Amino acid sequence: MPATGAPRPDAASAGRPAGAPPDVVRELTEDALLALTRREVAAIHVREFYPADAARAVAVRALDHPELGNYHKAKSGSVGRVFTPHVDTAWDPARIDAYHRSARASTAAARAVFAPYPSPIDLLRVRLEELWPAGAGLLRLRGRACFVGALRVFRPDDSELFPHNDRIDQETDAPEIAGITEQLTANVYLATPRAGGDLHLWLREPTPDESATIRAVEGLDPESVGPPALTFRPAAGDLIMFSSAMLHAVAPARDEPRVGTAAFVASRGPGEPLAYWS
Numbered sequence: 346m347p348a349t350g351a352p353r354p355d356a357a358s359a360g361r362p363a364g365a366p367p368d369v370v371r372e373l374t375e376d377a378l379l380a381l382t383r384r385e386v387a388a389i390h391v392r393e394f395y396p397a398d399a400a401r402a403v404a405v406r407a408l409d410h411p412e413l414g415n416y417h418k419a420k421s422g423s424v425g426r427v428f429t430p431h432v433d434t435a436w437d438p439a440r441i442d443a444y445h446r447s448a449r450a451s452t453a454a455a456r457a458v459f460a461p462y463p464s465p466i467d468l469l470r471v472r473l474e475e476l477w478p479a480g481a482g483l484l485r486l487r488g489r490a491c492f493v494g495a496l497r498v499f500r501p502d503d504s505e506l507f508p509h510n511d512r513i514d515q516e517t518d519a520p521e522i523a524g525i526t527e528q529l530t531a532n533v534y535l536a537t538p539r540a541g542g543d544l545h546l547w548l549r550e551p552t553p554d555e556s557a558t559i560r561a562v563e564g565l566d567p568e569s570v571g572p573p574a575l576t577f578r579p580a581a582g583d584l585i586m587f588s589s590a591m592l593h594a595v596a597p598a599r600d601e602p603r604v605g606t607a608a609f610v611a612s613r614g615p616g617e618p619l620a621y622w623s
């Protein structure tokens with residue numbers, strides 16, 4: 346995340362003719378990751394990163410999982426998640442302790458949801474380790490392992506993620522987050538609705554006022570942010586990675602649940618390993 350937090354509305358379209366759509370890269374490569382972390386491309390969208398049949402077979406398991414709960418903030422509370430992601434530690438020492446105490450067990454349980462298939466997030470972890478110049482590893486905060494591999498459930502006509510961004514420096518002041526220059530989110534979609542469920546990207550960071558609203562309720566009024574720069578309609582098995590420090594939103598699913606599994610990925614530049622967590 347740029348330390349300034351300055352909006353960079355045209356970052357992903359710099360050098361392109363006015364009105365030309367920003368670049369979306371279709372393959373997960375070293376160059377694609379470097380370009381994404383430098384905001385030279387808007388997103389990486391890999392079709393069939395994971396077999397669609399396996400994705401759909403597993404998605405139903407998230408819908409009635411015993412660990413299915415909801416995000417804690419006013420504007421994100423309609424969205425279900427399996428296992429507690431770091432954002433829900435909410436600066437509360439007891440919740441932070443519980444998050445780290447259960448991190449390894451939750452990661453193993455998230456992996457087990459996919460059995461006998463491999464977890465898409467595990468596959469992504471290996472690819473990041475292979476591709477990034479300095480490798481990749483699990484984020485530790487105050488020396489304690491994070492959880493990775495959260496599942497998200499958007500129930501039809503109910504769940505919506507309003508325009509927001511995600512930044513680890515708004516969730517913790519642990520010394521390990523020093524030097525982070527960009528935070529990506531990586532979503533692998535397991536089930537997607539026929540109608541609704543689009544992913545919108547604005548390709549700019551929130552203003553200071555917008556940031557304050559996001560910190561309080563985790564979402565902006567869609568009318569207030571203008572039209573998105575990019576809209577994605579993901580299919581089961583797709584991987585989409587983009588800057589989570591920039592504004593993004595998920596429209597409500599209309600007919601069937603939208604299920605995905607996700608990890609955040611922090612970059613400190615090519616000379617340092619990527620760090621991932623949920």
Ligand SMILES: O=C(O)CCC(=O)C(=O)O
Nearest residue numbers: 511530532544589595607
């Ligand atoms: O489900 C998605 O498409 C994106 C969800 C999101 O807000 C994120 O990954 O940070």
Ligand SMILES: [Fe+2]
Nearest residue numbers: 510511589593
């Ligand atoms: Fe997000």
